[in-house]
Amino acid sequence: MSGVRNAFNCSFVACRTGLRKCWHFILCYRPHILTTYDQYHVLCLGLTGSGKSTLLAQLVGDNTNNIEPTNGFNIKTLPLNGMVLSIKELGGSERVQMFWANYYDGKHALMFVMNLTSTECNIDRSLDTLRMVLANPALRGRPCLVIGTHKDRPDARTKEQMEERLRDLMQDIRWAICCCSALDRHDIHQAMTTLTALIANQ
Ligand SMILES: Nc1nc2c(ncn2[C@@H]2O[C@H](COP(=O)(O)OP(=O)(O)O)[C@@H](O)[C@H]2O)c(=O)[nH]1
Ligand SMILES: [Mg+2]
Structure with missing residues (x-):
């Protein structure tokens, strides 16, 4: 029986x-x-190791234990708040960064991922990279969500510290920052809700 x-x-x-x-x-x-959900294309960029693949895997319920470095790109699709988000992560190494601009056309929003525990030097490098991305005319007028990862670590910078560093750079851009742990699904979903609000307000 x-x-x-x-x-x-x-x-x-x-x-x-x-x-x-x-x-x-x-x-x-x-x-x-x-x-009647509309599909929105989002580009997910950031330096290597910032947590892009981990947070995207977390978002769609994939295993986050054995994430390999991203060669080329990685796409995840997620229905959320009446939208379908198609999120494309591009590898963050300098070799791959040279090709990022080929993917800017037709994107509705940018997600830029930064490790909150990076050294000062890497935070500066990350901000310079973001400045370069936002200067491209193909992304003009597009909203940008900055996601700070590794919030679960004791040495993580705070949201206020990051806002201070980003403020000048983000003048004239509709943007928001969410600090989270890429290992925490709830955190990541809240960040995505902020992203859908930025897109909806376009
Ligand atoms: N503790 C912690 N580890 C993280 C977090 N985000 C990413 N990681 C780890 O950082 C490493 C690099 O992450 P990955 O997603 O491959 O970075 P990517 O190169 O930006 O795609 C992996 O070992 C992840 O487990 C986070 O928020 N907290
Ligand atoms: Mg990756």
Whole structure:
């Protein structure tokens, strides 16, 4: 009898997982079948090791334990707050940064990820990189969400400290900053809600 019950439970779980995957597929790739969700393209940039892949994996419920360095790009699609966000992460090494500008066209928003525990020198490097990205005319008028990661670490800079560093750079840009741990799903979802608000206010 318990064998039958186990078999039933296994089939039920498999069926539920299958249905969830179908629903996710429809919302992400064929939203017009069931919903009128608009799709928004977001570019996710930042220096190598800032936490881009980890936070994107966390966002869609993937395993965050064995994240490999991003070679080329990585795309995650997420239905949220009546939008479908298609988020493209580009590798952050200087070799790959040379190609970033090829991906600016047609993007609705920018997500720029910074490690809150970086050395001063790397924070400066990160700010210079962001300045260079925002200076590109293809991104003019696009909102920018800065995400500070590694908030869970004791040496993390505070949101106020980061705002101070960013203020001059972000003049004339619709922007917000969220500090979070890329390992905390709730934190990341709150940051994404801020991103959807920035996009909606365009
Ligand atoms: N403690 C902690 N570790 C993080 C956080 N974000 C990323 N990491 C770790 O930082 C490393 C680099 O992350 P990764 O997502 O590959 O960075 P990327 O190069 O920007 O894609 C990985 O070992 C992650 O586990 C965070 O918020 N907190
Ligand atoms: Mg990566």
